[in-house]
Amino acid sequence: MVSINENAPIIAKVKIEIEADPETVWNILTNIDAWPKWNSDVKEATLQGDLKSGTQFKWKAGLGKITSVLQNVEPPHLIAWTCKTMGINAIDVYKINPLNGKTIVKEEESWEGLISRVMHGRMQEILDNSLKSGLESLKAEAERVTVAKLEDK
Secondary structure, eight states: OOOOOTTSSEEEEEEEEESSOHHHHHHHHHOGGGHHHHOTTEEEEEEOSOSSTTOEEEEEETTEEEEEEEEEEETTTEEEEEEEETTEEEEEEEEEEEETTEEEEEEEEEEESHHHHHTHHHHHHHHHHHHHHHHHHHHHHHHHHHHHHHHHO
């Protein structure tokens, strides 16, 4: 299993509790093509094949176009990918776990490379804000879907 580089100059770790089951959270998170519908930070996203290790996906967030490669796909508990963009080597890992009828999502990401060392403070702030915002958007979408499912019953 891939994990973040604990020695990277920039590391962010965030966690959120979501009022939804792990499968709902997993289905939203892994439907990469739909990211722009619920995460305003993502402008476009396209999975270039099946959801499995080795598959690439291309996406745009902020000013950067990013090509990522799925490293680990373990439904509905773990998804991890790596990417290189704008001189940054990134590793991003999501862990999804049930807890008392809810779901805890932990995301960890590391950045290394020249830009992450030279612009450390600003890049750390960008990553921290990005991860927090992304998990808040995931929570809102998963809880919206859960409420809609309950209303349909």
